Amino acid sequence: MKYNFNEIEAKWQKYWAENQTFKAINGSDKPKYYVLDMFPYPSGAGLHVGHPLGYIASDIYARYKRHQGFNVLHPQGYDSFGLPAEQYAIQTGQHPAITTAENIKTYRRQLDQIGFSFDWSREVRTSDPSYYKWTQWIFIQLFNSWYNNHTDKAEDISVLETIFSSEGNENVNAVCDDNIEPFSAEDWNAFSSEKQQQILLQYRLTYLAETEVNWCPALGTVLANDEIVNGVSERGGHPVIRKKMTQWSMRISAYAERLLQGLEKIDWTDSLKESQRNWIGKSVGASVTFNVIASETKQSDVIDVFTTRPDTIFGVSFMTLAPEHELVSQITTPEQKEAVDAYILKTAKRSERDRMADVKTISGVFTGAYAEHPFSKEPIPVWIGDYVLAGYGTGAVMSVPCGDERDYAFAKHFGIPIPNIFDGVDISEEAFSDKEKTVIGNSDFLNGMNYKKATKRAIYELEQIGQGQGKTNYRLRDAVFSRQRYWGEPFPVYYVNGMPQMIDAAHLPIKLPEVEKYLPTETGEPPLGNATVWAWDTEKNEVVSNDLIDNKTIHPLELNTMPGWAGSSWYFNRYMDANNTEEFASKEALNYWKDVDLYIGGSEHATGHLLYSRFWQKFLFDKGVVPVDEYAKKLINQGMILGTSAFVYREEGTNTYLSFGLIENKKVQPLHVKVKYVNASDELDIEGLKNDEEFGDDYADAEFILENGVYKVGRDVEKMSKSKYNVVNPDDIVSDYGADSLRLYEMFLGPLEQYKPWNTAGITGVHSFLKKLWKLYADDNGLKVTDATPTKDNLKTLHKTIKKVKEDIENFSFNTSVSTFMIAANELTAQKCTSKEILEPLLVLISPYAPHIAEELWSQLRNNGSISKAPFPEFDASHLVESSKNYPISFNGKMRFTMELPMDMSKDDIEAAVLAHEKTQEQLGGRTPKKVIVVPGKIVNIVG
């Protein structure tokens, strides 16, 4: 019997699929366990070996939990709306749905052959109308809700309407737009329905607003903050500019504090939580109102600022407004108008990127206006400067040069006085911003106080004069929810007189219309502007032709689509009841599965998907739709598998290629070559390269200068990508070595969280382990497992393996358990172990890692009558772990323990006492300890 992995793997994959072996049952008696992967975007390139890393880890964990008697939910699906399919459609005219379906087919085939234990009966696709029906439904719920600060949760918009009609908005404490005019109940009831709708829109959790957005002209769409990296688009690296547009926004800022607090109760990595904390950016301080001193040319006005240092209020020597600040034009004096206008123009021209790249240059202009210090009543010059951002706080700061680096630099640059309000600190060279060591001086009633006391007192005094109060500010801004794209969820929205109306949930889904072109229209409308059947008939409740629009019963539909993160913000709930056509998911299913016990995915989603999905979950929790407000108890970020690129070096201006060792100081141009032409010793297969279909011609006449008879390539570790020719396809690995080898090797490569390079050569190690394992059970004559009584050594090997592997899985250090298996196989081979009492549990143990070979051997043992246990996947192995718990052998045969002994014993006496000790004898199994480390008073270490 040979280890024919291809045959075995195909056989069991077929068996699992036909028997729905991994189907999870809703409402089983067993305890539930939910293991979730971040679902993939099915790209046209298919999977490379880096993609399955996290899936293998979660699969091991899921299979382990099944063996422990849990009812495991381990689903998979596709985040199938996205830009690549749309761009392909723009180029080729092929409908993105077709491309997407094809890509999904490839993904599914590739995933299947790795032997994952997914419950495919629960598959979701975000681009499927039966799925996005519920994404639209959630959008409607958000539209129909507002955030009540009194109850600290989202409530139905009808509650707000009731309040408005009975008492106006005076006592409403909601998270809403700024600048809402106060109105009474009488006012409200007298407002036109349109005016009422306008006001309500300012309170809704998803709202339409003219916002300054990140517009990417090359992509023809707006981007969220997290889709921009260093001032250019994350996808494609195109420039991004600021532009005002009417957009749907999500009021995520309402949840800032709860998103922050919620981090305390979930087991996510510290770095990820820290990223989210920074992104939310809570700062506690005060808002302070400065009165602008009125003069002939300007009226009196007020400037509100936010500061985290109200204790330094007596250090204010000027104020700075963002150039975009709305007061600038009002307060600028005629003498300064020219300079101010020129400055505003200059900064507006600078792109976001320039402004970010160049933070050292100090620039600004005096407006000519003065504000009055709230306490000293001294006049304070008001400047504008681009170091103040319009989008944070109020877009204005009180500048305290002695306590803030930027204010200090600004003051120095423009010769503004720098009053010192810190006792015993020299500020002639730099600002002093250490809060902890602060002692305030020169500050009237704050003198002698530390930071904490002075802050409290300053806020109190500001409140007394009505010019300020304590305030908490968050950096987190509302998320723009509109995209000018075709391949996304359509909004369930139509417009009557320009006011958005929700389509009744009973008529969902609103399916994407057909269009001829996937580009924006000539008039600059989003791609849905190309649709001819895209109007809403409010009588028939269906989508009808645009020609029929009469703005009475038939109205235009929204042309934007939802962003990529819409569908991924709630999919984990859908898996619980994926085929429900009546509800988002049934109450029973939601209450049974509740939340994800283990979520594995990449850290690149820290401030995107992982924040937005927490926001939606909290909202759905407020609405009573889901039973928990944090959906993932534990989250692990898997690292990335990188490619090892290979280079040949062309001597500049020639057709000669120098071997890596011969470059020395010569000018060479490194060129990527396909990694498949390079062996483990970095030697290039020149013939292979010259015969390559794609690039052979480029090298046909090339001369390769060898060293020691071979051409050595250079190596570099980079991200796997098509353009670097370092992509390794899992299909090739599976056909050459088998899925079990791939699974083991990906785990063996290193710690799960770490970034590590792929190196195909190394896979022979785990592959020969599997062959060795097979030989332990079978040889040319068939199975060789016997009823023999296990020896002491056999038992020791088995139990230390069980202990170690259990620990490893529970700590997610899958890499070391692969080593443990190898050691076990080597030891049992050396011991010539054939005992089924050893070999049987070993199979159970290894099955989460290498399920195919384990299933095959288990089933053979069953057929042969050697085992009478249950079929493999249903086999509850929890007793194995239990039995090993008290097994009297410690890991690796090493043992250490501490033993109290009298202080005055001699070293020899101590050793004698150790040898006589009962426990020592037992643990050493009669052998003499190699080393005893003795410390006065006790024995610390006995090594056997």
Next chain:
RNA sequence: GCUGAAGUGGUGGAAUUGGUAGACACGUUGGACUUAAAAUCCAAUGUCCAUUAGGACGUACGGGUUCAAGUCCCGUCUUCAGUACCA
């Protein structure tokens, strides 16, 4: 700048959490089997000194605590990731 993670052989990485540093694997070298290759098996493989026995050094660098430090503390440097004029 700030935040987070990390720095161990030629390489990927172990180290029972303060207790034999380098497990396991790749690679390399040598050997067995073979007409040969592949496959398989065996041995060696941190550095330096030594014929051997053995010895010295060694976990980025410099200090410290401890009977004992890769692990803990202080300082420095480097790399990676995220974030950045956030008042």
